[in-house]
Amino acid sequence: MTTTTPSRGRRRAPTRIQRAAGKAAALQKPRVILAGLLLLALTSVMLLDGYLRAEVGGDQRVRTGASSSQVPDKVLDGGPILSFRGGQATTVSVPDKTIALTFDDGPNPTWTPQVLAILEKYDIPATFFLVGSMVSRYPGIVADMVEQGNEVGIHTFTHVDLSYQSDARVNREMQQTQLALAGAAGITTTLFRAPYSSETDAVDNYSWPVYKKLGEQGYTSVFVDTDSDDWKRPGVSKIIKWATPDDGEGASVLFHDAGGERSQTIKALPAYIEKMKAKGYTFTTISGAIQEEESAGGRQAGAGGVQVGGAQSGGQQPGGQAAQRESNGQAGAGASSLQAAHREATGATLYEGKALIGAVAVAEWTVPVLSVGLLVVGVAVMGRFGMMLILARRHYRQRNRRRFSWGPPVHQPVSVIVPAYNEKECIANTLESLAKSTHPIEIIVVDDGSTDGTSEIARNAARELGMTNVRVIRQENAGKPAALNNGVRSAGYDIVVMMDGDTVFEPDTVRLLVQPFADPEVGAVAGNAKVGNRNTVIGAWQHIEYVMGFNLDRRMYDLLRCMPTIPGAIGAFRREAVLEVGGMSEDTLAEDTDITIAMHRAGRRVVYQEHARAWTEAPGSLKQLWSQRYRWSYGTMQALWKHRKSLTDKGPSGRFGRVGMPLVVIFQIVTPVFAPLIDVFTVYSMIFVDFKAALLAWLAVLAVQLVCAAYAFRLDREQYRYLLMMPLQQLAYRQMMYLVLIHSCITAMTGGRLRWQKLKRTGEVGTPAGVS
Known part of the structure; x- marks a missing residue:
């Protein structure tokens, strides 16, 4: 085990992301408010439209035979025009022949x-x-x-x-x-x-x-x-x-x-x-x-x-x-x-009246347009569910048939890079899981300026486990991409596996993850990330999301040969391919998506190895979850914008631009942005249109999602009991994810930048044997 420490000369210049961090932090709160106001405005427009349409109907009578003992006889027997002049009831009849x-x-x-x-x-x-x-x-x-x-x-x-x-x-x-x-x-x-x-x-x-x-x-x-x-x-x-x-x-x-x-x-x-x-x-x-x-x-x-x-x-x-x-x-x-x-x-009455007419005009224009748009979105979403099920099934059958093989077994050692920043709760568990690896590995822990003793904990854990294949490299805090690039430059083998410092591998994970490299066309492999702390409500919601995302989305993208992201928790790369595309970029907050797209554009094939599993600690609070997903969604937008020219790439390297880019934009950005309005329209329909029909429609969509989730759980051999949380997930968790995406879109449109946000870890995710 060796330790490398950079010289203590002049302090490293801050990265572009770090330079913008202060400004970004000051801008985030107004953007959250703006996102909320945007959704509130659209909701208000729809509620106004519903209010305008409420109760306007035929002239049926609603009651008969009620007592009229308090009504003066002169009113009951009087003409059809009633006024109260001087406080006295007066009736007037229409003149004869009129x-x-x-x-x-x-x-x-x-x-x-x-x-x-x-x-x-x-x-x-x-x-x-x-x-x-x-x-x-x-x-x-x-x-x-x-x-x-x-x-x-x-x-x-x-x-x-x-x-x-x-x-x-x-x-x-x-x-x-x-x-x-x-x-x-x-x-x-x-x-x-x-x-x-x-x-x-x-x-x-x-x-x-x-x-x-x-x-x-x-x-x-x-x-x-x-x-x-x-x-x-x-x-x-x-x-x-x-x-x-x-x-x-x-x-x-x-x-x-x-x-x-x-x-x-x-x-x-x-x-x-x-x-x-x-x-x-x-x-x-x-x-x-x-x-x-x-x-x-x-x-x-x-x-x-x-x-x-x-x-x-x-x-x-x-x-x-x-x-x-x-x-x-x-x-x-x-x-x-x-x-x-x-x-x-005159006066306020006139101006308030014109304002009302203007607001109604906006509602009358907005609601039909949104209705058509949401119909398109609904058809697209249902079509995506159908496509995922069909392609996931096909992918499963291809990869699990007896004659399937990537090529000759890969036995050569690989380098496992573990970027770590203040991971004192988790780093020992990570190293313990790697110590059980059935594939020969070297481990490079890159301590990115931790202040909690992460590097010392890593050294002590390696010493206690008798691991001689661990190197701990310390660097001044420069961000995750810089830490990964440092690890790649220090790697001694041609294949590098990247994982997070809060993640644990199963014994066979590395062996299974690197087998696709038997195919010389493969430049990178995405593994299967699992939520370890799934026994809380928030954890169960993320568990459902992860299982559906990895077992349906990634299978679909793999079959279409346009995988958009290799997860930071578990991914493997040819070292030469990483260096060829310039390493992990600091241009975006989603360095994993960024390098994956770069791999495609370099003509490398990116595949999914569903049997290589990593167990990660998901955010344990809504605040941490918001921070993580905000960074992910905003980083994805940055990466897509950075690689927008992939749309015109030619040949095999242009496949991601032709297929993957449109799919990611439509289903990971555009559709989710409009998705909150589906819920608003559901409530609108329940209140103002037909409660029973709206409820049945919502239940039908939920049933389709349950079918997709159940199939994903079956493919991954997960316990179905977690699906009991899915209806609640649709009512609470999904709305939060919508707001996160809207927030990210507003940040992107206003030109804001974010730093890599560190989540608070508990270290409760241990070796796989301890995970239910």
């Missing part, structure tokens, strides 16, 4: 424009009670509606029955709809119609407090006394019949321009208008009906004119200061856009 034509549940991009075209053709106005979420989605239709001279009212934001809602929910439904109207048409309104309402005699003790509260705020509640029941789709003739009032009476008539398939309404409306005009009826808005009735002497609003829906004396005006115009109740197409019930939106 139709206040009303439409509920819009706007709808298919039916509402057709209704507006019919109204414009016959030069009549109508009152539209709009759902705020639909206004937000189709603001242009509302702007056209108001500009044409029609009147609008509130039908809540999500078409919810307000009778059973809290005061806060009621206020939110009204205020959000007012903001939507302000953003769409620059107005607010004093008119309100409750979803699922009908005639005034249906007002009960549940709904009465809502009408009273809104009336005190200045709203006029509008009911119907003639219902076309067009939402039932009974046929054109019945719609016309049911919408016709008796004996020349005036009526507030209900139609629908949304909430379902409305082709019968569109066919019935022109015939209905012509029929009523032939009977001598005129058409007006709700505001026009009130003014006609009061100007005829039916109601006296007091001096100063009529305030539709507002308190006569100091009453609150919803939507802002009144800006009225005179109306004769026959405001046809081309009339002023400011009906009596409308208020001009």
Whole structure:
């Protein structure tokens, strides 16, 4: 056993990675926040879109027969227009021979424009009670509606029955709809119609407090006394019949321009208008009906004119200061856009409304695009699972048939390089496992400036084990690539095996690992890394990941001859091949991926030896796991970018660029970046679409993953009991890995650099015999 110590002259200049470490450390926290904000923003957009689509539906009634003992008789027996002037409930009926034509549940991009075209053709106005979420989605239709001279009212934001809602929910439904109207048409309104309402005699003790509260705020509640029941789709003739009032009476008539398939309404409306005009009826808005009735002497609003829906004396005006115009109740197409019930939106209301419309526009654009993208990602992921299963099976059958051989057995000694930095907990176990090797080896421990006595522990362990084939080389701290390069330069044999200082080998590991070098085309061999500390939740999750990654991914890449990474825990190289590509590079944080790609580009073949196993200590905490995977994923991106010109490499050396590079980019970067949205969409679908269908889809994907994992465990002869942790892994561990990758992408896009992060080790992974 010998020890080599560098001269103590001028201190070694820091590497590029070390020079950038201070700056990188200062930038990491903002990037984590930025990654979280990005995912939060996308989640918010989807939740907004789901909220806009919630509860907007048909006009079915939700309750009947409720008590109305608290409702004044004059309301139950009164007209369809209810206001609270001076705090007193007042109802108004539509004058005789007058139709206040009303439409509920819009706007709808298919039916509402057709209704507006019919109204414009016959030069009549109508009152539209709009759902705020639909206004937000189709603001242009509302702007056209108001500009044409029609009147609008509130039908809540999500078409919810307000009778059973809290005061806060009621206020939110009204205020959000007012903001939507302000953003769409620059107005607010004093008119309100409750979803699922009908005639005034249906007002009960549940709904009465809502009408009273809104009336005190200045709203006029509008009911119907003639219902076309067009939402039932009974046929054109019945719609016309049911919408016709008796004996020349005036009526507030209900139609629908949304909430379902409305082709019968569109066919019935022109015939209905012509029929009523032939009977001598005129058409007006709700505001026009009130003014006609009061100007005829039916109601006296007091001096100063009529305030539709507002308190006569100091009453609150919803939507802002009144800006009225005179109306004769026959405001046809081309009339002023400011009906009596409308208020001009100004100040914060106007800007908040425009912001709402803008946010909804983003959601309306983003969600469909993401849906298509995620469909593509989903198909790609499922296709990858299928390809992995097929190719892994083929790989297994090729490598395990009796006649398979790499060539003549490899017996010559090899050099095992162990880079170590503060590995006092693990280095003795590592050397103990190597002492049992069935293949002749020399061991080179490169102590990279450890401060915990790693080199002394290594010497003592070698002495106690009677090992004479161990050299301990000390160097000033320069990083793992420099330590590996020092070991390669010091190696005495043509084949070098590289392992981590926290890893233990089985007795046959080195022998099995070097057998592929019987094939002269092979330049490097990847071994099978196993998680030793798998008896914790985090360890079990990583165990599942390792088994699937090594037994499916690497088998697939091996068969395709485009292996992307030789793991740092266990890999073997021809020494001349390492020197030929310039050794382990310090350009990236994933020196193992970097040199693997360099090997491919140099025309060397890289293979996977699944029977050569190494046992490593996986991170024991979420913080350490984040640090490790962050470095891995960011380093992989660096390596791929460094070797981007491999895409145009020709001949056999260009195979990685043609096959491996696209596969790694698609399945290790692009797909995982979008994968969190699959979970968000699942939650979105469960809340806003179909809970059962979304749950079944999630379970189906989980089942496919379980099948793949079970097959990987079978190939590696692992215990299936760890798969019981897989559902929880999908709910927690996978999301963390997504965030790590997003964090890495943001770091890459912003030009940040990272140093090699040292993980805290416990030394609990001993020789393989002690691992369950």
